[in-house]
Amino acid sequence: MKAAIFSDIHGNLPAFELMLKDAGKVDLYISLGDVVNYGPWSNECVRLLDTLDNCVKVIGNHEEDFLSGRYRGEKKLVKTFFDFCIRDFTNFASLQLYIKSCNLSSYFMAHTIGDKYIYPDSKVNLDKNYIIGHSHYQFNLKSNGFVLVNTGSIGQNREFINIINYLIYDTEKDKVYKRSFPYNIDLVIREMERREYPKECIDYYKNKPRRS
Numbered sequence: 001m002k003a004a005i006f007s008d009i010h011g012n013l014p015a016f017e018l019m020l021k022d023a024g025k026v027d028l029y030i031s032l033g034d035v036v037n038y039g040p041w042s043n044e045c046v047r048l049l050d051t052l053d054n055c056v057k058v059i060g061n062h063e064e065d066f067l068s069g070r071y072r073g074e075k076k077l078v079k080t081f082f083d084f085c086i087r088d089f090t091n092f093a094s095l096q097l098y099i100k101s102c103n104l105s106s107y108f109m110a111h112t113i114g115d116k117y118i119y120p121d122s123k124v125n126l127d128k129n130y131i132i133g134h135s136h137y138q139f140n141l142k143s144n145g146f147v148l149v150n151t152g153s154i155g156q157n158r159e160f161i162n163i164i165n166y167l168i169y170d171t172e173k174d175k176v177y178k179r180s181f182p183y184n185i186d187l188v189i190r191e192m193e194r195r196e197y198p199k200e201c202i203d204y205y206k207n208k209p210r211r212s
Contacts, residue, residue, distance in 0.1 A: 001027045001028060001170075001171040001172065002026045002027055002028075002168060002169070002170050002171075003026060003027060003028040003029070003030055003104060003168070003169045003171065004019075004020075004023040004026045004028070004029050004030070004166060004167070004168055005029075005030045005032065005109070005131055005151055005166065005167040005168075005169055006019060006029075006030070006031060006032065006133075006151055006154050006166035006167070007031065007032035007033055007034060007060070007111065007132070007133025007134070007151040007152075007153065007154070007166075008032075008033070008034040008060070008133050008134070008136055008151075008152075008153035008154060008155060008156060009031070009034065009035045009039075009045050009049075009153075009154045009155045010034055010035070010036070010037055010038040010039050010062070010153070010154075010155040010156045011035075011036055011037060011038055011039030011040055011041045011042040011045055011085065011155065012038075012039040012041065012045070012154060012155025012156065012188055013039070013041035013044045013045055013048070014183065014184070014187045014188065015154050015155045015164050015183055015188075016045055016048060016049075016154055016155065017048070018164060018181075018183050019154050019164050019166050019179075020048075020052075022164075022166075022179060022181065023166070023168065023179075026168070027054065028054045028055075028056070028104070029052045029054065029055040029056070030055070030056045030058070030102065030104065030109060031049055031055065031056070031057050031058060032058045032060070032109060032110065032111050032131070032132065032133040032134075032151060033058050033059050033060020033061070033062070033063060033098070033111035033133060033134075034060035034061065034062045034063070034111065034133065034134070035049055035057075035060070035062075035063065036062050036063060036066055036085065036089065036095070037062040037065075037066070037081055037082055037085050037086075038081050038085065038155070038156055038201075039155050039156070039188055039192075040085075040188065040191045040192050040195050040197070041191070042085055042089050042091075043088070043089060043090055043091050045155075046091040046094050046095070047091060047094075049094075050094055056099070056102050057097065057098045057099065058098060058099055058100065058101060058102060058109065058110060058111055059095070059098035059099065059100060059111065060111040060133070060134070061111065061112075061115070061134070062082075063095045063098055065082060066086055066089060066092065066095060067092060067095055067096065069086070071083075077200060077201070077204060080198050080200060080201060081201055084197060084198060084201065104169065104171065105169075105171040105174060106129050106174055107129045107130065107131045107149075107169070107176075108128050108129065108130055108131075109130070109131045109132070110130070110132055111132065111133055111134050112132045112133065112134035112135070113130065113132060113148075117134060117135045118132065118134070118135055118141070118148065118150065119135055119137060119139075120137060120139040120141060122141065124141065124143055124148065125143055125144060126142075126143040126144050126146035126147070126148055127144070127146070128146055129146050129147050129148070130146075130147075130148040130149070131148075131149045131150075131151065131167065131169070131176070132148065132149075132150055132151070133150065133151045133152075133153070134150075135150060135158075136152065136153035136156055136157055136158040136159075137150060137152060137153075137157075137158060137159060138150055138151060138152025138153075138165040138178055138180060139152075149167065149176050151165060151166055151167050152165025152166065152178075152180070153165055154166060155188075158208075159209070160182075160208075160209055160210055160211035161185050161205060161208035161209065161210055162182050162183060162184070162185040162210045162211060163180055163181070163182055163183075163211055164179075164180065164181055164182075164183055165178070165179065165180050166179050167179065182211060182212075185205065185210065188205060189202060189205050189206060192205065
């Protein structure tokens with residue numbers, strides 16, 4: 001079985017569509033959360049995810065915040081994004097069906113572990129093999145004889161804003177393949193401008209590093 005595993009679409013429909021095209025025919029899709037917020041297509045991304053056959057949908061912190069109607073964090077910029085994006089969001093019924101975690105072959109999968117941001121240099125004590133998202137960086141981390149793989153982000157890569165990251169997991173070989181490729185982030189910025197996002201939100205995307 002081959003599974004496409006991805007996370008942190010964040011309302012970025014062009015990137016999500018390109019990721020699906022790049023993955024091609026797979027047996028299973030696993031979304032590890034944060035489909036919504038930031039980008040201008042939260043509704044459209046949730047609806048596209050709903051059209052995929054054999055798709056497991058894990059909830060992320062942004063789905064939880066949308067369902068509660070309140071951003072729980074303390075970052076002013078994120079709250080600005082949240083307040084702007086949630087006002088036009090309508091697909092709450094779909095978010096209510098997302099699950100907390102899942103297992104596939106030798107990996108346990110969730111949006112993250114203990115609601116923490118885990119980075120390549122983080123110190124973690126693993127008790128099993130994990131695949132997670134949340135921190136928007138793609139990497140492998142080993143501890144206690146186990147491995148943690150971060151999918152990276154489809155829609156809001158924090159290293160290079162114009163890069164799409166996701167994984168292909170071949171369960172027969174028990175091997176995880178990292179996928180990473182560029183796309184045109186200006187499509188997102190133009191749509192944000194058209195929808196009249198707050199200037200600080202647009203500037204966030206404009207000022208992030210890009211990979212040529």
